[in-house]
Amino acid sequence: MKAMETIQDLIEEAKVRMVWWCLCIFCVTYILSHTSSSMWMNLPISILFVSGLRILCNEVEFSWKVRQSVRRPSYLSHLEKKQLSLNDSRLSSTPPPPKWKRKIDSPVVEAAISDFIDQILKDFVVDLWYSEITPDREAPELMRSVIMDALGEISGRAKEINLIDLLTRDIVDLIGDHLDLFRRNQAAIGADVMATLSTEERDERLKHHLIASKELHPALISPESEYKVLQQLVGGVLAIVLRPREAQCPLVWTIAREIVTCLVMQPLINLASPA
Known part of the structure; x- marks a missing residue:
């Protein structure tokens, strides 16, 4: 008897749900009829819409957002935000390192x-x-x-600087380019002729060949050219390493450039390659 009552309750529940489903589908179909007059198009769309809405309601939990009263910050709270912490560097007596x-x-x-x-x-x-x-x-x-x-x-x-790339690629390529340049000019002069020349004569012959082929570095043409090249290089370096206010001052920049060029770089080059 109890089982029969349970089945009867299920049938009644199914009837109620069927009525609600039909009512919802009818309402959606009626609303869609204002956009499309095709019943065969509106009915499946209504069924899919109601089914999707039912699934969404079962899977997603909706709740009202509780509004919190916004309290106007007081002056004391403003001071608390402005208050420095004990670990703040500005409270330290020792000045920061340069x-x-x-x-x-x-x-x-x-x-x-x-x-x-x-x-x-x-x-x-x-x-x-x-x-x-x-x-x-x-x-x-x-x-x-x-x-x-x-x-x-x-x-x-x-x-x-990447030292690995500098030592294994850049410097090796630079030395290789210089050796290739020397071999090409030696072949143009003649290996037998080069063997009979002294060191000074060999340097002069190579210099003339490099000048003729326009492959000689500008700094090696004359002492004035060497000074101009060093001046440009030092000027470029100073533009990077000097602070902006010193680099933008023509007097400071010029004096620093000439001091480094004439009193540092030229003596070092003369020491490495004496005349």
């Missing part, structure tokens, strides 16, 4: 470079001529700051 130290990031190298630059400024600036003009030390300190920032920039860029 920019060049952060780029070098090696205490041993920093100390060595600092001592070296201090000694150079002392011997060639302060003791040589600056102390005879004024006892003030502001200008040497500014010079030191500019030099250290430039060295820090060079150090930072040097760290970005």
